[in-house]
Amino acid sequence: MEELTSTDESVRIIPLLSQFVAINSVYPHEKKIADFICRLFTKRKIKYRRQKVEKNRYNIIAEKGKGEKLIAIYAHLDTVAKSSHWKTKPLKLTVKGDRAYGLGAWDMKGGLTINLLTFMRYNPDHFRLRLYLCVDEENISLGAFRLIGSEQGATADCVISTEPAFQYGNQGIVVGRIGRSVFHVNLFTPSRHFYKYETAKDINLLAACIIKELTTYNKKTHYGKQFIFLRHMTTLTNGLSTPQHSLLEFDASSLPPDTNQSVLEFIKKTAYKMAQSFDRNIKIEVGYRYRPTPFLTAYRTNSRNAYLNILKKTIGSVTKHTAKPYFRSSVADENVFASEGITVLGIGATGGNAHSSNEWVSLSSLNTLLKILNQFLKQLDDCV
């Protein structure tokens, strides 16, 4: 096994990151960057496979090493679309002091660069090391769902993601994320002449009661918030009649141990409970709003998790500061891996302006991330 020193791999961060930023990979156009990485692997004689997700879209999976344990390092290949008001050219990495500006530099071509440099260089002695590069993270996680549905994705013991660090810089470890889902509630009643109006048959009044009662779900804990709110509503009334159909759409953020399924049950129960003081003939239908992939469910890693503790020690020794595990109030591909029971830990570089103009990543923070990741793998090799 080769060990990393600060003089060899760190000097490669800028050239590789520049190449990644120069390739536009706004979803669903990840093919060019994926082809570039495949050529790089071929040149380096690194075995990899393409996993088709859709026409012209594929994940890349590479593996090296032998052993029972399987550790994966993950990055996504796509970025969001370029927004206006860039002061530099978004597809040209522009270095000013410690900041490297460019579209996706922070989210997450910086992390992608670190994962690639690590994977190409590190040769594990006692475990299998896998690289997961996925498409469509910035959209609906088509790549991660395709991966997790295959043998290559469902078997990892631990996935390390190098998404941007929003809190605590190089000391932070993302140990959990909220779940997020969208639900619909349909209320139906026969259309009646408007002079036959009755409060007990007013489905929009029932809708108002449901909206109000669902706020009992909302709470704030020491690590996150859960809530449900109405995001959209339509109602149908024909001419001089009473309302016959209401469609309500709710957005929900949930905290573990809640799952999207338990939020669905809660909404159903609430709707039926509120309907008790209304006409018996009102029909209620509750479900997920359709999308091609499932909504992402909440997770939180146990604080006694062995990988978490090795990572905490590694961060302590590299940064000389205590590691800070924290919970994040957004969803990512990490939720997809965690929903399969895989340990998922996030470490990232610092930066700014993700998903907006003048996005930048800290080069020194990328350098530290590279050291942390390599040191973590070495620690695993020593204790597996």
Ligand SMILES: [Zn+2]
């Ligand atoms: Zn990201």
